Amino acid sequence: MKNVVILISGRGSNMQSIVNAQIAGAHIAAVISNRPDAAGLAWAAERGIQTAVLDHKQFADRESFDGALVELIDAYAPDLVVLAGFMRILTAGFVNHYANRLINVHPSLLPAFTGLNTHQRAIDEGVKLAGCTVHFVTAELDHGPIIAQAAVPVLDQDTADTLAARILVHEHQLYPQAVAWFVAGQLRIAAGKVSLLQTASDQPFIQSPTC
Ligand SMILES: Nc1nc2c(c(=O)[nH]1)N[C@@H](CN(C=O)c1ccc(C(=O)N[C@@H](CCC(=O)O)C(=O)O)cc1)CN2
Numbered sequence: 001m002k003n004v005v006i007l008i009s010g011r012g013s014n015m016q017s018i019v020n021a022q023i024a025g026a027h028i029a030a031v032i033s034n035r036p037d038a039a040g041l042a043w044a045a046e047r048g049i050q051t052a053v054l055d056h057k058q059f060a061d062r063e064s065f066d067g068a069l070v071e072l073i074d075a076y077a078p079d080l081v082v083l084a085g086f087m088r089i090l091t092a093g094f095v096n097h098y099a100n101r102l103i104n105v106h107p108s109l110l111p112a113f114t115g116l117n118t119h120q121r122a123i124d125e126g127v128k129l130a131g132c133t134v135h136f137v138t139a140e141l142d143h144g145p146i147i148a149q150a151a152v153p154v155l156d157q158d159t160a161d162t163l164a165a166r167i168l169v170h171e172h173q174l175y176p177q178a179v180a181w182f183v184a185g186q187l188r189i190a191a192g193k194v195s196l197l198q199t200a201s202d203q204p205f206i207q208s209p210t211c
């Protein structure tokens, strides 16, 4: 079994999709939040998953928070650390400690729209395709090697909320799949690019815009 630690900051819907996927070979060792009021904590605890809070506001700076977060996470002997709606920029020290075993889901088709407020920015720019990206995390924000993406059409009448809701459906499919590939040892990183080692049991994973 591979130990998976999931970091959240709020409702944790992506964490829930990963837990509900019951991924073969994955043990959800803990759900950790930087926010004491994160709704995902109660959801996880109700299902017997260990939870913890490390409030970033209790620390003088990023480095001290990240150092304490590493200590907390490492207590669960993680093979994989999953950022699922985790809303803190992590220091290079943290990212390097979990090199090639730290992933994130970002609500845009990276490299477009790094950072926050991605859906409103996509609408404001008039793009016709938006979506989500699962990637390995590097020190440079939202620029790590891409594992998988899902594209979603932007409709004329879309608001940030309607677009977010449509993309979230795909996040909830893409992220558990990416975790399953990692746990199965099917992901390889070379020269900043991720390749998927297919296995006989794999369904062809079609990554194409949904129209
Ligand atoms: N070093 C890295 N840290 C993080 C990455 C990354 O790729 N490299 N991904 C992010 C996730 N993320 C987008 O997917 C993201 C999260 C948070 C922020 C941000 O600006 N956070 C602010 C606080 C915002 C808030 O509390 O609401 C901050 O940290 O000052 C941008 C992008 C996770 N970390």
Ligand SMILES: NCC(=O)N[C@@H]1O[C@H](COP(=O)([O-])[O-])[C@@H](O)[C@H]1O
Residues within 6 Å of the ligand: 008, 009, 010, 011, 012, 013, 014, 015, 084, 085, 086, 087, 105, 106, 107, 115, 116, 132, 168, 171
């Ligand atoms: N930059 C990070 C970021 O914006 N992540 C986004 O937060 C939303 C809530 O996630 P959740 O429902 O899993 O908590 C998700 O759409 C996720 O892509």
